[in-house]
Amino acid sequence: xxxxxxxxxxxxxxxxxxxxxxxxxxxxxxxxxxxxxxxxxxxxxxxxxxxxxxxxxxxxxxxxxxxxxxxxxxxxxxxxxxxxxxxxxxxxxxxxxxxxxxxxxxxxxxxxx
Amino acid sequence: xxxxxxxxxxxxxxxxxxxxxxxxxxxxxxxxxxxxxxxxxxxxxxxxxxxxxxxxxxxxxxxxxxxxxxxxxxxxxxxxxxxxxxxxxxxxxxxxxxxxxxxxxxxxxxxxx
Numbered sequence: 402x403x404x405x406x407x408x409x410x411x412x413x414x415x416x417x418x419x420x421x422x423x424x425x426x427x428x429x430x431x432x433x434x435x436x437x438x439x440x441x442x443x444x445x446x447x448x449x450x451x452x453x454x455x456x457x458x459x460x461x462x463x464x465x466x467x468x469x470x471x472x473x474x475x476x477x478x479x480x481x482x483x484x485x486x487x488x489x490x491x492x493x494x495x496x497x498x499x500x501x502x503x504x505x506x507x508x509x510x511x512x513x514x
Numbered sequence: 515x516x517x518x519x520x521x522x523x524x525x526x527x528x529x530x531x532x533x534x535x536x537x538x539x540x541x542x543x544x545x546x547x548x549x550x551x552x553x554x555x556x557x558x559x560x561x562x563x564x565x566x567x568x569x570x571x572x573x574x575x576x577x578x579x580x581x582x583x584x585x586x587x588x589x590x591x592x593x594x595x596x597x598x599x600x601x602x603x604x605x606x607x608x609x610x611x612x613x614x615x616x617x618x619x620x621x622x623x624x625x626x627x
Contacts, residue, residue: 433614435615443620444518444605444607445616447617491557495614500562500569500614501547
C-alpha cells in the first residue's frame with residue numbers, strides 16, 4: 402500500500418526565512434505527487450503537482466518542490482516566508498493505476514514576525 | 515467557473531438526529547470523494563464514486579453512514595443517527611480521470627451535541 406510521510410507536524414519559521422516542508426513517499430512506480438494548502442476554515446487548495454514532466458515543479462505563491470526519485474522525496478520550499486503562508490500543508494501521492502490520493506498527516510507552518 | 519459546492523457550511527445538531535450533507539461537484543468531473551477531517555485522525559477517505567457509482571466505501575465508519583450520488587451533479591452523505599464522535603469537518607472533492615488532482619469544497623463543519 403502507498404504511504405506518504407511528512408516529517409514534522411509543526412514547522413516554525415520567521416518571516417523572510419526559508420520554508421522547507423518535507424515529504425517522502427513509498428511507491429514502486431514513480432507516482433503523481435501533490436502539495437495542498439489548507440487555510441483555517443477552508444478546504445484544501447492545490448499548490449503544485451508533479452506528473453513526471455519536470456523534476457522541479459513551481460506552484461502558486463512562490464512555492465516549489467523537487468521530485469527526487471533516489472530519495473523518494475518531494476520536499477516543498479519557498480525562499481522567503483510571508484505571514485500569509487501560515488497554514489497547514491499536505492503532501493499526497495497517486496499511482497497511475499489508482500483513482501484516489503494518499504495524503505500525509507499534514508504539517509502546520511507557523512510564521513512569526 | 516464554480517468550484518465544488520457544499521452545504522451546509524455549519525451544522526449543529528443533537529445526538530440521535532439525522533444529518534444530511536450535500537455536494538455539487540465541478541461540472542464534467544467523473545470522480546467524487548467524501549473525506550472527513552478531525553484533529554485526531556486527520557483526513558480520512560470515506561467513500562468515492564466514479565460516474566455516479568460507488569467504487570469504494572471501505573472508509574465509511576459504520577452503518578450509520580450512507581452516501582448516494584443520484585446524478586452527476588449531486589451527492590449526499592447521510593448520518594443516521596448522529597453521535598458526538600461524528601463531529602468533524604466533512605469535505606467533498608471531485609476530479610477527472612488521469613492525473614487525478616482533487617478539487618475540494620469548503621467543507622461542512624458538523625457538531626453533534
